[in-house]
Structures are given as C-alpha cells and as structure tokens.
Amino acid sequence: MAEQTQHIVxxxxxxxxxxxxxxxxxxIRENLISTPINTFFTILAIxxxxxxxxxxxxxxxxxxxxxxxxxxVCKNETGGPIAAACWPFVVAWFKPFMFGxxxxxxxxxxxxxxxxxxxxxxxxxxxxxxFKKWVAVFLLIPYPVICYYMYAxxxxxxxxxxxxLWGGLFLTLVIAITGIVASLPIGILLALGRRSNxxxxxxxxIAFIELWRGVPLISVLFMSSVMFPLFMPEGVxxxxxxxxxxxxxxxxxxxxxxxxxxxxxxxxxxxxxxxxALGLNFGKMMFFIVMPQALKLVIPGIVNTFIGxxxxxxxxxxxxxxxxxxxxxxxxxxxxxxxxLTTGFAFAALVYWVFCFGMSQYSQHLERKLxxxx
Amino acid sequence: MAVDSIPQDQxxxxxxxxxNDPRARALFxxxxxxxxxxxxxxxxINNTMDNLASQGIASGFGFLNTxxxxxxxxxxxxxxxxxxxxxxALLVGLLNxxxxxxIGVVFAxxxxxxxxxxxxxxxxxxxxxxxxxxxxxxxxxxxxxxxxWYFGVLRALPGPRQSVDLAGTIFVNNRGMFVPAPVFEAGxxxxxxxxxxxxVGIVVLAKWAKQRMELTGQPFPVFWTSLGLIIVLxxxxxxxxxxxxxxxxxxxQGFNFQGGAELPPELVSLALxxxxxxxxxxxxxxxxxxxxxxxxxxxxxxxxxxxxGVTLRLVxxxxxxxxxxxxxxxxxxxxxxxxxxxxxxxxPDIILVFAGTVLMQTGQAVEIIAIxxxxxxxxxxxxxxxxxxxxxxxxxxxx
Numbered sequence: 001m002a003e004q005t006q007h008i009v010x011x012x013x014x015x016x017x018x019x020x021x022x023x024x025x026x027x028i029r030e031n032l033i034s035t036p037i038n039t040f041f042t043i044l045a046i047x048x049x050x051x052x053x054x055x056x057x058x059x060x061x062x063x064x065x066x067x068x069x070x071x072x073v074c075k076n077e078t079g080g081p082i083a084a085a086c087w088p089f090v091v092a093w094f095k096p097f098m099f100g101x102x103x104x105x106x107x108x109x110x111x112x113x114x115x116x117x118x119x120x121x122x123x124x125x126x127x128x129x130x131f132k133k134w135v136a137v138f139l140l141i142p143y144p145v146i147c148y149y150m151y152a153x154x155x156x157x158x159x160x161x162x163x164x165l166w167g168g169l170f171l172t173l174v175i176a177i178t179g180i181v182a183s184l185p186i187g188i189l190l191a192l193g194r195r196s197n198x199x200x201x202x203x204x205x206i207a208f209i210e211l212w213r214g215v216p217l218i219s220v221l222f223m224s225s226v227m228f229p230l231f232m233p234e235g236v237x238x239x240x241x242x243x244x245x246x247x248x249x250x251x252x253x254x255x256x257x258x259x260x261x262x263x264x265x266x267x268x269x270x271x272x273x274x275x276x277a278l279g280l281n282f283g284k285m286m287f288f289i290v291m292p293q294a295l296k297l298v299i300p301g302i303v304n305t306f307i308g309x310x311x312x313x314x315x316x317x318x319x320x321x322x323x324x325x326x327x328x329x330x331x332x333x334x335x336x337x338x339x340x341l342t343t344g345f346a347f348a349a350l351v352y353w354v355f356c357f358g359m360s361q362y363s364q365h366l367e368r369k370l371x372x373x374x
Numbered sequence: 375m376a377v378d379s380i381p382q383d384q385x386x387x388x389x390x391x392x393x394n395d396p397r398a399r400a401l402f403x404x405x406x407x408x409x410x411x412x413x414x415x416x417x418x419i420n421n422t423m424d425n426l427a428s429q430g431i432a433s434g435f436g437f438l439n440t441x442x443x444x445x446x447x448x449x450x451x452x453x454x455x456x457x458x459x460x461x462x463a464l465l466v467g468l469l470n471x472x473x474x475x476x477i478g479v480v481f482a483x484x485x486x487x488x489x490x491x492x493x494x495x496x497x498x499x500x501x502x503x504x505x506x507x508x509x510x511x512x513x514x515x516x517x518x519x520x521x522x523w524y525f526g527v528l529r530a531l532p533g534p535r536q537s538v539d540l541a542g543t544i545f546v547n548n549r550g551m552f553v554p555a556p557v558f559e560a561g562x563x564x565x566x567x568x569x570x571x572x573x574v575g576i577v578v579l580a581k582w583a584k585q586r587m588e589l590t591g592q593p594f595p596v597f598w599t600s601l602g603l604i605i606v607l608x609x610x611x612x613x614x615x616x617x618x619x620x621x622x623x624x625x626x627q628g629f630n631f632q633g634g635a636e637l638p639p640e641l642v643s644l645a646l647x648x649x650x651x652x653x654x655x656x657x658x659x660x661x662x663x664x665x666x667x668x669x670x671x672x673x674x675x676x677x678x679x680x681x682x683g684v685t686l687r688l689v690x691x692x693x694x695x696x697x698x699x700x701x702x703x704x705x706x707x708x709x710x711x712x713x714x715x716x717x718x719x720x721x722p723d724i725i726l727v728f729a730g731t732v733l734m735q736t737g738q739a740v741e742i743i744a745i746x747x748x749x750x751x752x753x754x755x756x757x758x759x760x761x762x763x764x765x766x767x768x769x770x771x772x773x
Contacts (some may be wrong), residue, residue, distance in 0.1 A: 032498060045500050048503065198404050215711070215747045219743065219750065230422045230425045231422060234425060311514075311515040317517070325515070325521075342522070342526045352513065352515055357513045
C-alpha cells in the first residue's frame with residue numbers, strides 16, 4: 001500500500017489470477033470442496049473408494065497367485081483354494097477359453113482368418129487407406145464364405161472339424177459376427193417393407209419385426225433348438241450351432257430393421273423426389289441414392305446392435321454350446337481347478353469389457369465424425 | 375388460367391403396359407409375398423404334423439389340465455404342489471417372472487436416477503464414480519453379472535449359522551435372504567379401506583386444486599395435504615382397530631431360518647444383477663433427459679420470479695420427463711425380457727418352468743414356446759400401449 005503506481009487507462013498490465021482459482025488447489029476448491037454439501041459428497045466418495053478399491057485390488061493383484069503351471073500355487077495351507085484370484089488357472093485354460101477344443105494342429109486356420117479380419121478392419125478404420133468400399137464389400141461377402149470353409153474344413157484338402165469342438169471366444173465371435181452380417185440384408189429388406197405402401201407387405205414386415213423384438217433372445221434360442229427340428233422333413237437334421245445361428249439371425253434382423261428404418265427416415269424427401277425426377281426406378285433409387293446415405297448414417301447404430309448381440313451371445317450356453325462364458329464355467333468345473341470360478345469370471349468380464357467398451361468408444365467417435373450438420 | 379388452357383377434348387393418357395402399372399405391380403408383389411408365406415407356412419405345418427405323429431407327441435392345449443408331477447422351488451404367492459396341473463405351474467412361473475421384473479424395475483429406477491444425477495454432479499469425484507459405474511455395468515454381459523452375483527457372492531456367503539446379520543432383522547446367507555414378513559390380523563381391512571379412500575381423496579383434491587389454480591391463480595399445497603391424508607387416514611383406522619398388524623421375524627432354528635419371508639439366492643442375485651445392469655442404462659437416459667432441458671428455460675423461469683423449487687417442479691422436470699419416459703419404458707421392457715435369464719441359475723420363472731421342465735416332460739414344443747412367447751409379447755404390447763398413451767398426453771401441443 002506504500003506505493004501505488006498510476007497507470008494510464010487501458011494500459012494496466014494484466015494481473016495474475018487469484019491463487020485460489022488456478023493450479024491444483026484451485027481445481028480442488030472448484031471441483032471438490034466448493035460448498036459444504038460438495039465437501040460432504042467428496043468425503044462420502046473417498047470413503048466409498050476406500051471401502052471398494054483396496055479389497056478388489058488385493059483380490060485381483062496383490063494376494064493373487066501369478067506364476068505356476070498347476071493348481072499348487074493357488075492353494076492355502078489347508079489345501080483349499082486361496083481367497084484371491086488364481087491367474088495360473090486362466091493361463092492353463094487359455095487355449096480352450098480362446099478356441100474351445102479346436103484341434104491344435106488346425107488352429108492356424110482360425111488365426112489366419114483373424115489376421116485377415118484384423119487387417120481389413122484396420123484398413124477401414126484408418127482414414128488414409130484407399131479402396132475402403134472394396135475392403136468393406138470383401139469383409140461382408142467373400143470373407144464369411146472363406147471363413148466357413150476354413151473353420152469347418154472337409155474340402156480343399158482341409159481336415160473337417162466338427163462344430164461341437166468349436167468353442168470359447170472363437171465361437172462367441174462366430175455367432176456374433178454371423179448374426180450381424182446375415183441380419184444386415186434381411187434387416188434392410190424388412191425396413192424397406194415396413195415403409196412400403198403395399199399394405200400386405202407392410203403388415204407382414206411389422207408383424208415379423210415386432211414379434212422378435214417383443215420376446216427375449218433366450219426364448220428364441222429355445223425355439224430354434226426344439227422347434228426347428230420339427231419344421232424340417234423327417235430325417236433332415238440340423239447342427240446345433242446352425243440352429244442357434246438361425247435363431248440369433250432372426251432375432252437380430254428385427255433390431256437391424258429398426259436401425260435401418262431410422263436411417264431411411266433421416267433421408268430428406270427431396271432425395272427420393274430428386275431420384276424419381278431423374279427417372280430412376282425403385283431399385284436404382286434405393287441402391288444408388290438412398291441406401292448409401294442411410295447406411296452411412298446408421299453405422300453407429302449397427303455398431304451398437306453388434307455390441308448388444310456380442311453380449312447376448314453368452315445366452316447360447318443355455319442351449320448347450322460352449323461359448324467364451326460357457327468355456328470359463330466348464331474350465332472351473334474341471335476337478336483340478338475347482339473353486340476358481342470367480343477368477344474365470346473376472347477374466348471373462350475383462351475381455352468382454354475391453355471388446356464392448358472399445359466398440360462403443362469407436363461408435364461414439366463415428367457419431368461425432370458423421371454428425372456434419374447444425 | 376392454367377386450368378382454362380387445358381383442352382376439353384384431351385385424349386385419355388396412353389395405356390400403360392400391365393407390367394409397368396404401379397397398381398398391378400403392387401398387387402402382384404403382395405400376392406407373391408402372401409403366397410410364399412402361405413406355402414412356406416404350409417410346408418412347415420405339414421412337416422411338424424408328420425414329425426409329431428411319428429414321435430407320438432400329442433398336440434393341442436389339453437396338457438394344461440394334466441397333473442404336473444414336478445416340484446417348483448419357489449412359489450411365494452400360490453400354494454403349489456406336485457399334484458397341481460401344468461396350467462397351474464405356468465401361472466406360478468408367470469408370477470415369479472412378474473415378481474423379479476417388478477423388484478428389478480423398482481430398484482433399477484432408483485439406481486438409475488441416483489446415478490444419472492450423480493453423473494451430472496459438479497463434484498468431480500462423484501461424477502467420475504458414476505461414470506465408472508455406468509461404463510463397467512453396460513459393457514459386461516448381463517448373464518456374466520448374474521453368475522458373479524450368484525456364484526461369486528451369494529453362494530460364497532457363509533451358511534445359516536454364520537449369516538450376515540443386518541440390524542438383527544435381515545439375515546443373508548448361502549440359502550438366501552431372510553426378511554421379516556408383515557402379518558395382517560383381523561380388522562386390517564379397515565386400514566386398507568382407509569388407504570384407498572385417501573388415494574381417491576388425493577385424486578379429487580388434485581383435480582379441484584388444478585381447477586382453482588386455472589380459475590383464480592390461487593395455488594393450493596396439494597403435496598403436503600396429500601402426504602397428510604395418506605399417512606393420517608390409515609393411521610387413524612389402525613388406531614381404531616388397535617393396530618392389527620405385526621411382523622413375523624426370521625429366527626435361526628436348528629440348521630436354517632424359520633418364519634419371516636425367504637428370498638432364495640436365485641431371486642436375490644437375479645434382482646441385483648437386473649437392477650444394477652438396467653440402472654446403468656437408465657442413468658444415461660436420465661442424464662440425457664436432464665441435459666436436454668436448455669438452460670434458458672431455467673433462466674426464463676427465474677427471470678419471471680419463479681422460485682427454484684417450483685421451477686424444478688413445473689419447468690424442468692416435466693420437460694425432462696418428456697425425453698426420459700419413452701426410452702425408460704423400453705428399458706423396463708428390456709428388464710422384463712432379460713429376467714428370462716433366470717433359467718441359467720435355476721430361478722423358476724416362466725422360461726425355466728415352462729420352456730424347460732414342462733417341455734421336457736410333454737415334448738409339446740410348439741404350444742409351449744407359443745405360450746411363453748405370447749406372454750412376453752403381451753407384456754411388451756401393454757408397455758408400448760402405455761408408452762403411446764403417455765406420449766400423446768405429453769407431446770407438445772402446437773398451436
């Protein structure tokens with residue numbers, strides 16, 4: 001206060017902001033203790049973290065058994081299972097968790113298709129890669145056919161591998177991806193039918209869509225496993241996996257139809273009228289004008305449907321297929337590894353979480369990228 | 375003038391070839407679709423008949439009146455024994471499904487609203503915790519969560535003798551959860567009657583208050599009077615009858631608990647998993663709903679001198695609800711459908727009892743799956759009818 005410098009108006013040097021609004025202290029003050037209620041909630045949250053995090057971390061990491069090839073490291077003094085995670089269980093069962101009981105000598109077939117898929121997806125995701133359209137067409141049409149011949153074998157000099165040997169995360173991916181790829185064309189047809197002016201077509205499509213959307217997947221799977229054999233002529237017998245795939249496809253095509261319908265509704269009427277004014281017929285209008293725009297809009301919706309389907313594939317365990325979760329359960333009912341079910345669940349939860357969270361982040365990123373208006 | 379210039383003797387438009395006539399095409403396509411469905415359906419029905427006949431399986435719904443001959447582990451509402459019919463077993467399974475769906479809906483709503491508001495909290499820790507909760511729950515399959523609750527938590531609890539004791543009235547152990555059950559003595563009817571009268575009174579009061587508000591602008595404290603009515607009237611009735619109500623506490627006798635109400639571990643883990651899973655989805659819906667009400671609405675209300683509480687009640691919440699309710703009902707529907715995962719942990723819901731046990735015993739797949747699916751379709755129909763009604767009521771009335 002001793003010396004007060006005079007400044008000309010408008011030439012006062014910028015003052016530092018008050019210390020209490022910047023830096024770590026300012027951030028804490030603003031976000032954690034701004035009011036008494038806020039402080040109370042902060043303390044509550046810290047208490048909750050204190051209650052939950054240390055025991056979970058202890059169970060998962062610090063008390064857990066990490067190295068070893070058999071169950072001896074996972075036993076306490078009395079010979080029972082330790083009260084923490086037993087990671088050697090996951091290591092020992094890693095191959096069944098990933099591929100089921102697919103023969104070791106044939107695993108390269110699965111891995112090769114994974115690599116092709118990975119490269120294809122990479123090409124789609126990285127913006128700079130050209131020929132995106134062709135990569136997408138390859139992944140949607142020839143690739144599943146290639147996969148079928150690679151997995152099932154029995155032709156082109158490959159050893160046949162029966163579907164009961166398929167399992168683990170591999171089976172989960174087969175069901176989820178087949179479900180989504182096969183349901184896309186059916187869904188598009190249903191969506192077009194639902195918007196059609198022809199009353200019979202419209203009614204049939206609405207009935208079909210609402211029927212599958214109204215019932216739980218588990219009842220569809222039961223239906224496909226007990227009713228499909230009855231529908232077939234005597235003597236024709238379906239593989240259990242095919243039955244599940246048909247059920248999953250019917251179910252997801254109804255959801256896909258609603259997603260595509262959302263995209264069709266978002267296309268302004270002018271696009272349809274413009275196409276018609278150019279003299280395009282219905283097929284050309286849809287194929288060249290409407291669908292490319294509508295499908296681009298619904299990519300995030302398709303990804304979300306895929307996430308839902310990916311999580312729902314766990315239900316095929318109910319009709320006796322050994323998907324990833326089913327394999328985890330099977331592994332922990334093995335006599336050497338009894339009592340480590342929770343470890344298996346923790347591992348399964350982590351894998352599912354990484355897949356689903358990754359895809360949902362990607363779909364949100366797409367939504368932001370594709371959101372071009374307003 | 376354009377009309378005048380059209381010559382009166384305009385020739386009829388050139389005849390379109392039948393193949394290019396839109397009406398003929400539409401007719402053709404529809405006949406084609408209908409025909410192929412009929413043929414396809416006919417083949418399926420024919421095959422099914424043949425297969426059923428060759429396997430010696432009866433058809434029709436007569437089996438509903440036959441004796442079931444199997445036990446159901448949990449039937450809280452109906453007395454069920456092995457001598458009852460399949461139809462009765464269906465009813466038991468149906469009620470069990472509705473029970474777990476109801477519990478799930480209530481808790482999921484509570485969790486969802488708390489988490490949705492917490493997600494918007496200005497407190498960084500609270501909103502981050504809510505975010506972690508939501509992302510963890512949404513991205514792990516529900517069946518896995520049910521398994522974790524069932525095998526990892528409830529089955530891993532100590533036995534009845536070492537149960538976890540909550541305030542001496544609720545006991546949790548590996549046989550399930552034991553809670554006090556209310557006991558209604560003679561004369562409780564009057565209390566129920568008083569309760570119903572109170573509800574009717576509140577409805578009438580609310581209508582009258584709204585009318586008066588519109589006529590005179592005088593508000594009436596409906597909330598506090600209703601609260602008073604709904605508490606005082608039944609309490610008064612209970613006092614007159616000498617409090618005809620008590621609690622039946624669960625007590626440890628021998629190796630298990632007796633008395634009280636028993637919630638089996640299957641029900642508890644299913645309800646927990648369903649409500650925490652759906653709660654995460656509801657939280658996102660609630661967050662989006664609250665965020666959808668623009669800040670200008672609140673500011674405008676304040677500028678008009680409306681108090682913050684009233685602003686929240688009359689300006690923000692009605693607009694947020696308009697966004698929240700439709701996806702919320704579809705989450706309720708999802709929860710009801712997801713309750714069918716009960717079959718995986720042997721909770722006797724409609725799928726396990728009917729599509730599982732009864733199907734195995736009778737082999738009448740078509741009828742049984744049709745009944746099970748019909749039930750879920752009926753529920754979704756009712757919920758979507760409610761949604762349409764609500765949407766109409768809440769839709770913006772544009773003048």
